[in-house]
Amino acid sequence: MRESIIMKIHYGTALGAVVLVAIHILFRMTQNFSESLQYQNVIANYHFLPYALMLEVILILLSVHGFNGLRVILLELKQGIMYEKAINYGSIGAMAVLIAYGSRTILMAGMGMS
Amino acid sequence: MAERLTNREGVKGMINPTRYGIERFAYWLQRLSGLGLLAYLIGHIYETSTIVNGKIAWNQMLGLTQTPQGHIILVIVIGMCIFHTANGIRVMLGHGGVGVGKPGQPEYPYRAASLNYKQRLCIWVSIALAAFAMMYGAGILFGD
Amino acid sequence: MAVVSQKASDTITASSTSSNSVILRISRSNLSNDHSTTLAEFKVPIQKWTTVLEAILYVKQNLDHSIAIRYSCRQASCGSCGMKINGKPALACYTKISELNSNIITVEPMNNFPIIRDLVVDFKQLFSTHKKMKPYVVRNDSELVPGTKEFLQTPREAEEYLQFSYCIKCGLCNSACPTMATDSSFIGPQGLAQAYRYVADSRDEGKKDRLKIVDQSHGIWRCHFAGSCSHVCPKGVDPAMAIQLLRGYLLGFRK
Numbered sequence: 001m002r003e004s005i006i007m008k009i010h011y012g013t014a015l016g017a018v019v020l021v022a023i024h025i026l027f028r029m030t031q032n033f034s035e036s037l038q039y040q041n042v043i044a045n046y047h048f049l050p051y052a053l054m055l056e057v058i059l060i061l062l063s064v065h066g067f068n069g070l071r072v073i074l075l076e077l078k079q080g081i082m083y084e085k086a087i088n089y090g091s092i093g094a095m096a097v098l099i100a101y102g103s104r105t106i107l108m109a110g111m112g113m114s
Numbered sequence: 115m116a117e118r119l120t121n122r123e124g125v126k127g128m129i130n131p132t133r134y135g136i137e138r139f140a141y142w143l144q145r146l147s148g149l150g151l152l153a154y155l156i157g158h159i160y161e162t163s164t165i166v167n168g169k170i171a172w173n174q175m176l177g178l179t180q181t182p183q184g185h186i187i188l189v190i191v192i193g194m195c196i197f198h199t200a201n202g203i204r205v206m207l208g209h210g211g212v213g214v215g216k217p218g219q220p221e222y223p224y225r226a227a228s229l230n231y232k233q234r235l236c237i238w239v240s241i242a243l244a245a246f247a248m249m250y251g252a253g254i255l256f257g258d
Numbered sequence: 259m260a261v262v263s264q265k266a267s268d269t270i271t272a273s274s275t276s277s278n279s280v281i282l283r284i285s286r287s288n289l290s291n292d293h294s295t296t297l298a299e300f301k302v303p304i305q306k307w308t309t310v311l312e313a314i315l316y317v318k319q320n321l322d323h324s325i326a327i328r329y330s331c332r333q334a335s336c337g338s339c340g341m342k343i344n345g346k347p348a349l350a351c352y353t354k355i356s357e358l359n360s361n362i363i364t365v366e367p368m369n370n371f372p373i374i375r376d377l378v379v380d381f382k383q384l385f386s387t388h389k390k391m392k393p394y395v396v397r398n399d400s401e402l403v404p405g406t407k408e409f410l411q412t413p414r415e416a417e418e419y420l421q422f423s424y425c426i427k428c429g430l431c432n433s434a435c436p437t438m439a440t441d442s443s444f445i446g447p448q449g450l451a452q453a454y455r456y457v458a459d460s461r462d463e464g465k466k467d468r469l470k471i472v473d474q475s476h477g478i479w480r481c482h483f484a485g486s487c488s489h490v491c492p493k494g495v496d497p498a499m500a501i502q503l504l505r506g507y508l509l510g511f512r513k
Contacts (some may be wrong), residue, residue, distance in 0.1 A: 002146060003158070015206075036202070075475060079443045100166070127436065138484050141436060211505070211512060217458070228502065
């Protein structure tokens with residue numbers, strides 16, 4: 001994939017994440033802070049489908065943005081064909097693992113499997 | 115020997131935020147906050163995953179995170195998030211050529227048009243917003 | 259790691275008739291002898307207008323003939339005397355001792371360039387990268403064909419790229435760049451600014467080729483607008499502006 005496409009994705013995920021994380025934080029502020037962290041309140045959020053979908057989108061956007069940023073930093077630190085291949089595929093792998101693990105939480109909590 | 119031959123500054127040069135003005139400091143802080151936020155993201159995903167293990171496990175996790183130390187970390191995360199976002203928007207617009215000045219005939223003392231007051235103002239505003247958000251966050255977390 | 263030679267015999271004193279003097283520390287290294295880098299100290303008389311280059315040449319002339327230094331025009335035109343002066347890349351001929359506000363002046367070879375000897379560094383990578391940017395007007399036709407004997411350009415069109423054409427290839431921008439500090443494959447601010455100089459030239463038709471050249475993982479995308487290159491540029495080229503304007507084409511902000 002051309003670097004310009006990757007960077008456009010990087011900028012796009014950043015802008016999307018800014019909007020959705022702002023909504024996520026505002027949602028937490030609808031209740032008193034310690035109250036909002038109570039088990040039943042948190043579970044209720046996962047049962048609300050639009051909110052759960054929003055969390056999933058945030059997870060994907062931030063994982064892509066974060067690990068691509070880390071990939072950029074690591075590529076600048078050292079160069080070499082094998083190293084760069086390892087960093088590129090490692091970043092994609094790390095993104096996938098984090099998205100999978102987070103999605104597991106959202107799915108299980110959303111379907112009441114706790 | 116190989117490093118000395120290339121005479122590259124290396125990581126020490128890259129992570130040194132001094133010598134070249136506020137723009138270099140903003141670059142350094144953007145990188146630092148990005149790494150910090152990535153570490154927080156991974157921690158947060160793990161922390162919230164305990165919800166699927168039931169109420170006891172969730173409360174145990176809250177016992178670990180809802181502490182003064184946990185709140186301090188969260189306040190720092192709030193600051194990093196706001197700075198990274200605000201400065202990131204400035205950098206994204208700059209990358210598109212917005213706010214970097216117009217080409218023209220250089221005149222002594224050759225002040226770079228791209229290092230203009232707009233860029234410096236945005237950096238200071240990002241720092242100020244982050245500081246304000248940290249104070250507000252600390253007020254909520256420690257005031258509870 | 260540079261070592262300051264503090265022995266009394268190593269600190270060579272200049273003429274005692276001067277009323278004002280500074281300590282000049284010059285980095286010495288000779289890789290063919292595999293010596294480590296040391297800082298040789300000299301006391302140099304100065305006046306209000308003495309430049310760092312003049313101070314170094316005073317040492318070379320009167321105190322130590324073996325100092326290796328590259329210089330030529332003495333007027334910030336040739337770009338030969340770039341070096342690290344008190345930690346910041348600058349042209350030695352363009353930096354007055356008095357504006358450094360210090361009695362101790364440390365001169366070292368520019369970072370991110372291989373050292374040949376003492377203050378002289380190797381510019382091979384800068385020149386080869388510069389050539390990769392196709393630093394000439396790319397056109398399918400010739401100015402002889404239209405009959406005007408030149409490609410016409412208005413003053414307004416010339417201003418679009420003029421400041422970027424003032425680059426003297428001194429390498430100070432590459433030395434200051436935080437990406438160049440660790441990334442040996444990065445094109446660098448000098449190359450990217452020169453790519454824009456030709457893209458912005460209304461006579462040029464090679465925009466697509468140059469954009470393809472810079473659109474790579476160690477190309478324009480490894481610039482993060484730290485602005486250090488523009489901070490140190492002695493000619494007002496402002497490579498940071500050029501790079502962001504060039505990136506505007508890739509991001510769709512400019513057509």
